[in-house]
């Protein structure tokens with residue numbers, strides 16, 4: 001498994017590098033086919049291909065969801081080479097999520113080797129790290145036909161599954177005022193910068209960390225020169241929330257913002273990108289099943305909440321039981337110290353195989 005993981009990591013596959021991603025997808029497709037799956041490669045246009053592999057009997061399948069793209073540009077291997085040391089394997093995308101792709105492949109191989117044919121579908125998209133624009137429809141269509149979705153994204157460091165994820169919204173808020181000479185005609189201007197300052201503070205007041213709501217005005221840009229009253233100012237905002245209701249309320253509040261001190265115009269664009277992955281009775285049952293499968297495979301698997309989003313947010317919002325973060329234990333996703341725990345790899349595959357069999361039964 002480690003040799004094959006090395007090959008997958010050495011095939012660098014950053015988002016938007018369609019040629020590089022196609023090479024990886026072709027390799028995975030031929031391995032899935034060799035294991036007895038039927039493979040479809042869907043054109044994701046400029047982003048590269050999305051891979052669907054179907055295995056086993058007909059009927060509502062268990063879906064394994066993952067992505068082939070990474071956040072690392074071509075050539076990253078030169079500074080961040082593949083290496084195995086002290087029980088850890090390092091390299092770009094090893095944790096997020098080449099190891100997860102390998103888990104899916106090994107699970108199919110293991111089932112085939114034992115003559116087991118549960119209905120199983122594997123979907124790897126090529127643009128998860130940049131918002132899944134080319135693949136969201138495909139993921140949603142396939143998920144609707146599935147009995148559950150198991151997302152092979154990295155686990156929480158320590159190996160815990162992700163039983164809930166925050167939802168995410170983003171906004172651009174543009175304030176439009178009236179320019180004038182700050183020395184000569186200060187009373188003729190309407191400062192978009194002053195209006196923006198007010199809005200930024202109003203946004204900061206919407207934070208509610210105890211209930212998992214964060215509102216971050218991360219970028220602000222406006223004005224031209226110190227002696228000009230600013231005619232325009234834009235604010236880019238990232239919002240995270242735990243429940244659909246919270247998301248709706250924050251969305252209403254942001255759309256209702258208005259500067260009180262100066263009569264600048266306010267335009268709000270954007271909105272909710274990803275609904276939250278909220279725990280449901282069915283997803284609780286799925287986690288319990290995974291925890292049992294882990295125990296039978298020789299390890300304890302905990303659970304937790306994360307603020308980051310994945311394609312699991314989309315499938316959960318459709319009401320399909322979704323369990324995320326089933327990937328190999330490790331740490332440093334999107335960071336230079338990205339790594340996985342090597343000894344976790346085989347037992348994770350054993351866990352996933354047991355979980356698939358129980359869910360397909």
Ligand SMILES: [Zn+2]
Pocket residue numbers: 067096097128153154
């Ligand atoms: Zn990922």
